[in-house]
Amino acid sequence: MNPKTKILKKLRETKGFVSGQSLCEELEVSRTAVWKNINQLKEEGYEIESVTNRGYHLNRIPDVLTKEELESIMLTDKLARNIVYREVVGSTNNEAKKYVEQHPAANGQESWDGTLFIAEQQNEGKGRRGRNWISPKGSGIWMSLLLKPDINPANASMLTLVSAMAIARGIQKTVAEKSLQEESQDTDRDHAHSVEDEMQIGIKWPNDIVVNGRKVCGILTEMGSEMDYINYVVVGMGINVNTEDFPQEVKEIATSLRLETGEHIKRSELVAEIMFYYEAYYRKFLKTEDLSLLIDEYNELLINAGREVRVIEQDTETVGIAGGIDKEGCLLVKCGEQTRKIRSGEVSVRGLYGYV
């Protein structure tokens, strides 16, 4: 952590005022360095009150995604401890892949395992199969997690389900906290609980994050591998957080957290929540190299469960009732007497009426 991160973290964690003196001593930096970093933070939008003889107090945190902002609230042990932030990139997935090339393993150890790449804006954001992903400045989270799982490449596709779980839980948590804050602020109003109750946040199999029936997130997982060995996995995540409007053609299926909650969400907090869950789920996944330890929690998040779905193959369409997933991430669909095991990528699943 650089001094700026340390100062920010300290300010964040302290309820009252932090004296300049204690910052100098604890962080072992000069008075000038403290003053310089505080000023930089102010310029970035942090509202920092300074009172003679009392010190500094953080009044307001801006909605930024800088390295320092993220590092100062990250709750993880291994993931996203190294953060590469750039204001504008082509795509964070490409940044991550370039990073791998530029940082070859030393002593068989990859220095980059767990690194998070994040940007305010992507100019060439990528969706699956070379499609575009619109990533305007400031309104979303455009990030890529770079991993080196020591697993069989054939099992890597399950990582996308792990990612979906982490994002869905991260959003649930952040939205719930938001409503709790609202509740405590507006005790006379009674809408806080209802916001949370009304909202349906879950996963449409295999990896779409859906809020109130519309998609808020896309995941593009790319892998470089040998036949039985993974060189790297890049999990690209694009989350529509504070987007206020969508082009007409995607309005039907896309939405943002802002549009669904009516609230502005602080993106760094959401990133921290997602990474927290990611680490927990990822650890469980690595333990068995499948989803056996995660099935139940995934199925709780699965909004298709118990619903009628259309299974769309190349020429045929079958209607059935979706169950949950199995430990390999396949969706079990009951078609009459028969239970079909649907592998992602082979077929597509849609609700009978509409997207979900």
Next chain:
Amino acid sequence: MNPKTKILKKLRETKGFVSGQSLCEELEVSRTAVWKNINQLKEEGYEIESVTNRGYHLNRIPDVLTKEELESIMLTDKLARNIVYREVVGSTNNEAKKYVEQHPAANGQESWDGTLFIAEQQNEGKGRRGRNWISPKGSGIWMSLLLKPDINPANASMLTLVSAMAIARGIQKTVAEKSLQEESQDTDRDHAHSVEDEMQIGIKWPNDIVVNGRKVCGILTEMGSEMDYINYVVVGMGINVNTEDFPQEVKEIATSLRLETGEHIKRSELVAEIMFYYEAYYRKFLKTEDLSLLIDEYNELLINAGREVRVIEQDTETVGIAGGIDKEGCLLVKCGEQTRKIRSGEVSVRGLYGYV
């Protein structure tokens, strides 16, 4: 095909002399162009006889791997119709990957599917998991086939078995032809048949090509993929063809075709044979996305079949009798009453005594 390739092909395919006139007319090039290209070919080592009023005759073909040499004998329909030859490269796999980046798909169509990258020498030849692969000038075949199979990435590991089959068959065919040539040249000597009979050319599961119990080829298959979509597959093949000596530490397990047959093998002919089989096997593989149409032929090539093998897992070692593979490329090993299904990458298989 450029004029040089066309001239070479014509010379190759004609038993007697080819007149300069007919070359000009058939290939629609000027007399000067014919003359220039013939001279270039001579400089590259082709022995071309030219006789006034009769024309040109190809007496001897050098052991080169140039684009023109390979194109003039390639027997395939789709694979290796585009050849990228460079005398010296870092590694042909990296050349192929760079090529993908520099040639994005146009209209959803990859121009590079099937391209073969080949070099006389690799300065940074790569083995599996970042190991080195020694690739000195002239003595071997260092090549990479770039493919874009429209299959599930989870099934791509079977491609390595497909590659092994093509290489093993290509070597068998080339060595057999060599002995036939010998036979017809030396009818009074009786060693020709015996060369072929004595040689055991086959596959050690999953993908080592073994001649007389020693390895002659390494395969490094790399893939760039999304979770259910392959961006590219690069199949790197390194074949010890005319190597005359190996460092002491690998002599026990490595050999070359030259050392085993006593003959110098023309590498371009071997490449053409391998690509011919590759195309046939690859087509069968794509049809079912597994090895069902190839099991029998693979098992014929499998030298482990019926032999005692040690199955080496992380901590344990089991002895069993190897059967053949199943349609997913797993090795079936009989351990007592039980038949175990060994997935490549999870465990390693060794003979009871020695490498095979």
